[in-house]
Amino acid sequence: MITRTASRPVPQTATFFQTITMLFKLRIVVLLLFAGVGGAFLAARGFPGFGALILLTLTGGSAAAGASALNQYFERDIDAEMNRTRKRPLVMGAIANPSWVLPIALALIFVPSLAVLPFNPALAFWSIAGAVIYVGIYTLWLKPRSVLNIVIGGFAGTCAVMSGGAAVSSSAAVWTQPGAIILGLLIFLWTPTHFWSLALMYRQDYARVSMPMLPVRISPRESAFWIALHTVATGFAALALSATVTIGWLYLIPIALATGDLLLRCVRLYVTPTGQHAKSVFLASNIYLTVVLLMLCITAGKIF
Structure with missing residues (x-):
């Protein structure tokens, strides 16, 4: 519940x-x-x-x-x-x-x-x-x-x-640069993790207004599974950015750690699908994307 x-x-x-x-x-x-x-x-x-x-x-x-x-x-x-x-x-x-x-x-x-x-x-x-x-x-x-x-x-x-x-x-040759495409894919994959965890927190709210958010239509544990699946895909996209020429390997270590932390929170949500754990994933997803973008700018901009 x-x-x-x-x-x-x-x-x-x-x-x-x-x-x-x-x-x-x-x-x-x-x-x-x-x-x-x-x-x-x-x-x-x-x-x-x-x-x-x-x-x-x-x-x-x-x-x-x-x-x-x-x-x-x-x-x-x-x-x-x-x-x-x-x-x-x-x-x-x-x-x-x-x-x-x-x-x-x-x-x-x-x-x-x-x-x-x-x-x-x-x-x-x-x-x-x-x-x-x-x-x-x-x-x-x-x-x-x-x-x-x-x-x-x-x-x-x-x-x-x-x-x-x-x-x-x-x-067109600029904004179709491979790194930008991967980042766009990352945002696309990250969005369901972020919003489904929020919808899981407010599941009764969305059900009251008959809004067909995924966590309303399926069980909390099934919702947690799909959140975790999108998190895995997001993590692959985030790690794939480290293979581009622009980013380099300095980006890899903090992103690997952040990905592991977010996945661990998703596992906890799957094991115990409560509002508290959904909130943990929701807040961590915000931090995760911020870390990815910050490290991207630092490494791509050759700040260090």
Whole structure:
């Protein structure tokens, strides 16, 4: 039986900064930008330059923030019924005119991307593609209908990596560099591990709103098996990056240790599929991806 972890209380009188942070999911945006930076380092085979990183932030970061706001706008009724999400700004009435969220979010997605379209169409394409996949394919289509929702939705994270590569150069030969492709695959494989462990924590929440997340449709132990399987695949992708010319072997040891730690947590979850162990995997998956991206940038950028 899964014990749901209580959601962290958020004051109804949230500050403007807290409201913006929650509405645009800025923590997730930062992680996606970090993935994009990793793609930029791999595509450049070293430090990509501040110009490319600023361009990536303005386009990819804005698109991710806009997509996050649209996700909450379209799911505000469902969010109100779930313990995990009922403190979000649109549910709590923290935004005086919720109807403004829609045009602002769309502007964040399209205006920066269309601005770079004439001189970097690849960056514009990947930035918009990530938002379309997250909002259109994942949020509106697959999430309420299919257990494959987050699997297909993982392509949005892959688009973040491709955006980073495209920020370095609009040339197809750059953003199809093998290291960037492997990193994009890693993000795709990592996403189910991350979100299924979260869904396992809040299994009753998702069941209450009839959301067909995989942990709702199958038993906790079966869910733990699929989480572990995706973790193994993610680990192989992470370790495969060490074989690329750009990364080198300095990357290998810390990633091997981090992979082993995450797998151990998955084994514990499989043996004892509780909310506490699901939370352990969820938090560790965040740390894992951060470590992978950090070591990638350090080694690819030849910082040491």
